[in-house]
Amino acid sequence: MLQANPDWKTTAHREFRNDEFWREIPAWKDVTREEFGDNWWQARASVCNLKQVKETLADRVSDELIADIEKGLSLAPMNIRITPYVFALIDWDNPEDDPLRMQFLPLASQMLDDHPFYLADSLSEDEDAPVNMLTHRYPDKVLFLPLTTCPVYCSYCTRSRIIGGSTDTVEKDTYGANIARWEPAFAYMRANPQIEDVVISGGDAFNLTAKQIRHIGETLLDIPHIRRIRYATKGVAIMPMKITHDEKWMDSLLAVHKKGHALGKQVVIHTHFSSPKEITQWTKDAMDRLFSENVLVRNQAVLQQGVNNSEAVMIQMARKLAFLNIQSYYVYIHDMVPGCEHLRTTVAEGVEIEKRLRGTTAGFNIPTFVCDAPGGGGKRHVASYEYYDKENGISVWRAPNVKPGELFLYFDPIHKLSAEAQKRWADESQRIEMVKAAVNRVNPDLGSDERKKLAQRLSIPLA
Numbered sequence: 001m002l003q004a005n006p007d008w009k010t011t012a013h014r015e016f017r018n019d020e021f022w023r024e025i026p027a028w029k030d031v032t033r034e035e036f037g038d039n040w041w042q043a044r045a046s047v048c049n050l051k052q053v054k055e056t057l058a059d060r061v062s063d064e065l066i067a068d069i070e071k072g073l074s075l076a077p078m079n080i081r082i083t084p085y086v087f088a089l090i091d092w093d094n095p096e097d098d099p100l101r102m103q104f105l106p107l108a109s110q111m112l113d114d115h116p117f118y119l120a121d122s123l124s125e126d127e128d129a130p131v132n133m134l135t136h137r138y139p140d141k142v143l144f145l146p147l148t149t150c151p152v153y154c155s156y157c158t159r160s161r162i163i164g165g166s167t168d169t170v171e172k173d174t175y176g177a178n179i180a181r182w183e184p185a186f187a188y189m190r191a192n193p194q195i196e197d198v199v200i201s202g203g204d205a206f207n208l209t210a211k212q213i214r215h216i217g218e219t220l221l222d223i224p225h226i227r228r229i230r231y232a233t234k235g236v237a238i239m240p241m242k243i244t245h246d247e248k249w250m251d252s253l254l255a256v257h258k259k260g261h262a263l264g265k266q267v268v269i270h271t272h273f274s275s276p277k278e279i280t281q282w283t284k285d286a287m288d289r290l291f292s293e294n295v296l297v298r299n300q301a302v303l304q305q306g307v308n309n310s311e312a313v314m315i316q317m318a319r320k321l322a323f324l325n326i327q328s329y330y331v332y333i334h335d336m337v338p339g340c341e342h343l344r345t346t347v348a349e350g351v352e353i354e355k356r357l358r359g360t361t362a363g364f365n366i367p368t369f370v371c372d373a374p375g376g377g378g379k380r381h382v383a384s385y386e387y388y389d390k391e392n393g394i395s396v397w398r399a400p401n402v403k404p405g406e407l408f409l410y411f412d413p414i415h416k417l418s419a420e421a422q423k424r425w426a427d428e429s430q431r432i433e434m435v436k437a438a439v440n441r442v443n444p445d446l447g448s449d450e451r452k453k454l455a456q457r458l459s460i461p462l463a
C-alpha cells in the first residue's frame with residue numbers, strides 16, 4: 001500500500017471543507033448549519049445501530065452493503081456510535097474504500113481471522129493496575145481511565161475489552177463517569193510522589209460533564225507533585241462543534257487550564273485524528289478557539305491499513321494538523337487486539353512511512369512512530385526492535401527501563417506475509433519454532449521467569 005513519492009509540496013493542506021456536506025445524507029437534507037453545529041444535536045442524532053444506519057441512509061446504499069454491515073457488527077468486538085459529522089463525511093458512493101467508514105463501521109467482507117497471538121488486553125493494562133481505573137507502568141506517569149464510554153466507537157479500539165458496552169462476541173464491564181468511584185485512584189496518586197504526569201483517558205473526556213472535567217482537573221492539580229495533565233479525547237476530530245458550542249464544558253476546561261497555568265503546571269489536550277478527511281472548517285474553528293485560549297493540542301493516530309498507511313496521507317495529515325496548531329505526537333502500530341486484523345499493518349510499513357515523513361515539515365510536527373509492545377513493554381520507537389524476522393512477521397523488543405530483562409513480541413498480520421510464511425503460520429508446531437527461534441536469537445539465555453511469562457502470554461511452550 002506504499003505509494004510512489006506524492007506531490008506534497010503544495011498548499012492543499014491549507015484548504016478546509018466548508019460546504020453543507022451533511023445534506024447529501026437523506027435523513028439530514030433539511031438540517032441547517034446552525035443545527036448541525038450544535039453538539040447536543042450531534043450527540044442525539046448519532047448513529048448507534050444497524051436500524052439507524054438504514055434509516056439515515058435510506059436509498060443511498062445497496063441492500064448488499066447493509067447486509068455486509070449487519071454481519072460485520074455480529075462479529076465485531078465494538079458497538080457502533082458515529083456522530084453525524086463523521087457519518088456525513090463518509091463517501092457513501094464508495095463506502096468500501098472510505099477511510100472513515102473503515103474506522104467506525106465494519107464490513108464482514110473485509111474482516112479477517114484474528115492473529116493466533118492476539119490479546120484482548122494487548123498492552124497488559126490490567127496487570128499493571130495498582131488500583132481500579134489506573135495503570136502505572138512508567139515511574140513518573142500514570143494512565144487514568146475515569147470512564148469507558150466515548151462519543152464515537154472505533155472498530156480498532158485498543159480497549160475493546162471494556163469500551164462501549166457488550167457486543168455479540170464480547171461481554172464487557174463498561175462504566176460511565178462517577179465521581180464517587182475515582183477516589184481510590186486519586187488516593188494512589190497522592191500517595192506516590194514520583195508521579196508527575198497523568199493521562200486522563202478512557203473512554204473519552206468529551207463524555208465527562210463540565211462538573212466532572214473540573215473535579216478531575218482540580219483534584220489532580222491540587223496534588224503538589226503532579227506537574228502535567230492531559231485530557232485525552234477524540235472529540236476534536238469527531239465532534240469539533242462541542243469546542244465552539246458547549247460553553248459550560250469549555251468554561252470548566254478553561255478554568256482547569258487557567259488554574260494549571262497559575263500553578264506552573266501543564267494542562268493540554270491529546271486528540272486522535274487518523275485521517276485528513278476528518279479535518280474541515282469545523283475543526284479549524286474549534287482549533288482557533290483552543291489556540292486563542294492557549295490550550296496546546298497534540299495528536300495520536302493509529303496506523304491502519306487502507307486508512308492512513310500511505311506516505312501521501314500521512315504527509316497531508318501532519319501538514320494539515322500543523323497548520324491548525326495541532327502537534328503530531330505519536331503514530332501507533334496497531335495493537336494486537338481482536339476483531340481488527342484487517343486494519344493492522346506490518347512494523348516494516350511503519351518504519352518506511354516514518355522515514356518518508358521526516359523532513360516534510362517542521363520536526364516538532366512529525367509524529368514519532370511507536371509500537372506499544374504487547375504484554376506491557378510500553379511504547380517503543382518503531383525501528384528500535386532488537387530483531388525483526390520480516391519474512392515471518394515477528395519482531396522482538398526490549399524495554400530496558402520499564403521491564404528490565406523481559407522480551408516482548410509483536411506479530412505482523414499474517415495475510416501480508418508471503419505464501420510460504422502463511423503456510424508456516426498455519427502449522428502450530430512450526431509457529432512455535434519460529435517464535436522460539438526469534439526469542440533465542442535475541443537472548444538464548446533468557447531467564448526462566450521471563451521465559452515463563454512470555455510463554456504464558458502467548459499460551460505456547462517456550463522452554
Ligand SMILES: *Cc1c(COP(=O)(O)O)cnc(C)c1O
Pocket residue numbers: 135136137138141142143199379
Ligand atoms: C501511553 C501511556 C502513557 C503516556 O505515555 P507518553 O509516552 O508519555 O505519551 C502513560 N501510561 C501508560 C500506561 C500508557 O500506555
Ligand code: SF4
Pocket residue numbers: 149150152153154156157158159163164202203204234
Ligand atoms: S475514542 Fe479511543 S477509547 Fe474510544 S473507542 Fe475510539 S480508540 Fe477506543
